[in-house]
Amino acid sequence: MTIKPIHSKEWISVKKADSKLAHSLFDFRKTNDLFKQILFALNNDNPNEQITALRFIRDDSFKDLELEILTPVLINIAVNKNTDNSIFARECLVSSAFNHDHIIREKLTSMFDDLLESTDQYIYKRLAELLFFLNYKDLRKRLMEKCKNSKNKDIVNIYTEFTKKYDF
Structure with missing residues (x-):
């Protein structure tokens, strides 16, 4: 004897929507x-x-030329104040679909000085997180030096927090 599955109308609706998606x-x-x-x-x-x-970016793979165009946009989103999208953009940059480290490093290095010109503590914090996950120790060191020597106590706190929490 088999038991017929009983699903709520909400479950059936979700399954239909998932299939359409x-x-x-x-x-x-x-x-x-x-x-x-x-x-x-x-x-x-x-x-x-x-x-x-x-x-889409996280789940798909792209050609090198497309990655060269996408990478600066993703970096900007990753260091943006919108935490949810920042986290997602960072995931895209470190995901297996984005296994073109040379492109990411090149683009981030070329953008790095402009990012350091910011006085926004949130940009510094998101940048520190991104550099940690990408494991770019040379850029992390430069960022931490900038934070440590800042006149803004909130930015100095980023140095303190990250050097305690992570291997900077």
């Missing part, structure tokens, strides 16, 4: 302007659109 994602991946659409969503100030694009 999977089909939509499959169809979207086949479009000619997928990369342009993702780039547009990332550059949009709408956090919901950004997070949708970040999911």
